[in-house]
Amino acid sequence: MNEFGRWAVGSVFALALAGMPAPLLAASGQKQEWNLDRQDLDGALRAIGRSSRREIIFRPEAVKGRQAPPLNGTYTALEAVETVLRGTRLTAMERDGTILIRRRFSAVSDDALTSGENIVVTGSRIRGAPSTSPVTTITRNEAQQLGHTDLGQVIRDLPQNFAGGQNPTITAGGQGGFTNVSGSSALNLRGLGPDASLTLINGHRVAFDAISQGIDISAIPLAAIERLDVVADGASAVYGSDAVAGVANVVLRRSVDGVETSARLGAATDGGAVTQQYSIVGGSSWRAGGFMIAADYQDSTEISARQRSYTSNVAPDTTVIPAQEQISLVMAGHQSITESIGFEIDAQYMRRSTSRCLIGVIATSCAAQGSIVKSTADGWSVSPALKGHLPFGWDVRLSGTYSRSDTNVVTRVFSAGTEIVRALPNYSNELKSIELGAEGALFTLPGGEARLAVGLGFRSNNLTVDSRRIAAGVESVTEAVSENRKVGFAYGELFLPLISPGNAVPFVDQLHLIGALRYEDHHDIDRVATPKIGMVYSPIRGLEFKANWGRSFKAPNLYQTAMLRLRTH
Structure with a gap:
């Protein structure tokens, strides 16, 4: 079957007209009344x-x-169809x-379009x-x-994204000032922080990662995606x-x-970063549906200070980039x-x-004078949705999500070859939404x-921090936090196409207004x-100007709220 075979059910064949000989197709640029x-x-x-x-x-x-x-006027066949x-x-x-x-x-392939998927521009x-x-x-x-x-x-390759924040190659500065304990990668648009940059999976939210309130985007294998849309503007x-x-x-x-x-x-x-990655994606499609399952396994060894000339001033065993092992299923x-x-x-x-080795002073190894940090992060989500087509072309969608993310860290601190402290911080995040x-x-x-477009919904985010410390055989609680936030919301968005190519006037090929609240x-x-008003103006085909005005609102993240409560009580 050729590229258009699956569309043949809706074909219009001009050459099959009764009583007419088979003429040549009209030239692409030929206009008619x-x-x-x-x-x-x-x-x-x-x-x-x-x-x-x-x-x-x-x-x-x-x-x-x-x-x-x-349809009145002189157009080519393509222009007539577009009108x-x-x-x-x-x-x-x-x-x-x-x-x-x-x-x-x-930006969507023909295969995606023929699958029956409804396309929404991010x-x-x-x-x-x-x-x-602008959408990248x-x-x-x-x-x-x-x-x-x-x-x-x-x-990390996007100019709009700050690559120095929460990612596996940065050993400090992520997680709200803490070490990037989970080895995750979080979006950080314009450097405003991972908690100010929303990451969606097929249009829905998932649980936050550790305490920074970012979303671990690297949890989704590349083989499982169709595309990534990024809007680096207040939304x-x-x-x-x-x-x-x-x-x-x-x-x-x-x-x-x-x-x-x-x-x-x-x-x-120069040594280190021995990486192996294996992925498999499969599925099937039929007239009324389809599915996709993807699995990805990655394993990478660490890069230590002894393997790089520019880190000769630190202990040889110090970890520059940590070892990492990950399995993902979608x-x-x-x-x-x-x-x-x-x-x-x-x-x-x-x-x-x-796993990583941290040495604060020159020492022979982590186990002599330093820390060995190992972390395990588990995250999962499930998001079902029921959609319906109503009369007069309206679509309705009821969706929900349940998601969890748990990070367990073990930090062993050594002095003179003896373990003196074991720190056990654990972070749990939960999301429920409808x-x-x-x-x-x-x-x-x-x-x-x-x-x-109108809608309403409710979501609940919960953060639990349970941090313990073992010293001299005695276990004590160093931090215990439990914070829950419930958010109810409603929204509306209106699209007004005032001028389109079919009714274009001089110097205005297209003029669309969009408002959201x-x-x-x-x-x-x-x-x-939070309101937003935007305009798309095209004076001629192929040249487009966009402008918008809006207000944004940033709520404190769950950890910040929890710390504030502790200080005020």
């Missing part, structure tokens, strides 16, 4: 196909129930004389609406071609308080046909229950262990359909409303 009345989109596309003797391929369910505006598609989630492209109609999102909750903030999209293939092996490396009006610096959305592959495997072996020329699937009801689910599991949202068309404007009630902290 059009006079079509307002009608069903299906009928308008067929009329364009017949008149232009062009093949137009689309999914019947994608145009079902949609209205096409009147009747204005205000929809569909876009047209031309290949080898054939016009293919698909869902609107340029930065907006309205399907088909543009983001008024990195696909799985692009990341692999750049030599990246995990999402931690991908975000509190759309996603909430912890998106003050921006948001990243890891879009998983919903279905895979067959099995893909890969293996990687590597080492540093599953994503979708299934249509009826024509209007579908079910989706995402799940993930990660286990990582790290959200109900709806999105659809309100009315028709000159540039297309005005669309609205989110209200959050952080129990025991504050209630706040």
Whole structure:
């Protein structure tokens, strides 16, 4: 089957007209006069196909129930199709004389579009609406071609992301001033901190990592993703308080046909960092659904000070980059229950262990005078969702998430070859959330359909810190913290396409307005409303200007709140 074979059910074949000889297809740039009345989109596309003797391929369910505006003027066949598609989630492209109609999102592969997945641009909750903030999209293939092996490396390569914070190559400064105990990689847009940069997995939140309130993005194997979207602009009006610096959305592959495997072996020329990585991803897809399961295993040895010339002034056994072992599992699937009801689910599991040697003075080894730190991090989440298609083109979605992240650390402190202290800090995070949202068309404007997205939800985050110390055989509690935060929220977002290519005027090819408002009630902290207004203006096709204004709100993280409570009591 060729590239367009799976779309053939919606094809318009101009050459099959009764009583007509088979003429040559109209040239791609040939214009003709059009006079079509307002009608069903299906009928308008067929009329364009017949008149232009062009093949137009689309999914019947994608145009079902949609209205096409009147078509009057002189256009090429492609321009005529683009005009009747204005205000929809569909876009047209031309290949080898054939016009293919698909869902609107340029960064998504044809395979993703034919899977039936609903595409939402990160930065907006309205399907088909543009983001008024720049969106950086990195696909799985692009990341692999750049030599990246995990999402931690991908975000550290982004200019918008501060790479010196919470990542495995930094031994201090992460985790809110603590050592990066879990060996994680957290997004830190514009250097505002991991607790100000929201990371989503297929559009939903997961549990925080350790105490910094960041999200460990490296827990998702690269083989499991379709793409990574990053908006390095305040997004509190759309996603909430912890998106003050921006948001990243890891879009998983919903279905895979067959099995893909890969293996990687590597080492540093100066020694250390002997790395092995094995991944496998497989799945299946069928007419009403599909699934994907991915597994990834990584093991990397440490780099010690003796292996680098620039660390000759420290103890040879000191760890420069810690050893690390990680296993990750990800599953994503979708299934249509009826024509209007579908079910989706995402799940993930990660286990990582790290070890490092810390020596504060010149010594022969860690076990002589120093510390040996070993940590184990376990994280998992499950996110089911029920979606439905309502009359008049509205979509509704009910989703929930339960996620946990547990980090256990063992720090053995040695002096004169004897263990004098053993520190046992443990960090546990839990997330529970539920959200109900709806999105659809309100009315028709000159540039297309005005669309609205509304929703409400509730989430609960819990942090537990249990830190103990064993000295001289006596165990004592050094820190005991338990902090819970409940957040209720509601949001609305409105998309107004005033001018689109179909009704363009001189110096205005496109003019769209987008407004968003989110209200959050952080129990025991504050209630706040965060607005945002944006505009997309295109004077000519191919040139686009974006502008927006908004307010953002940053709540203190759970550990900060817990420490404040302790100081005030």
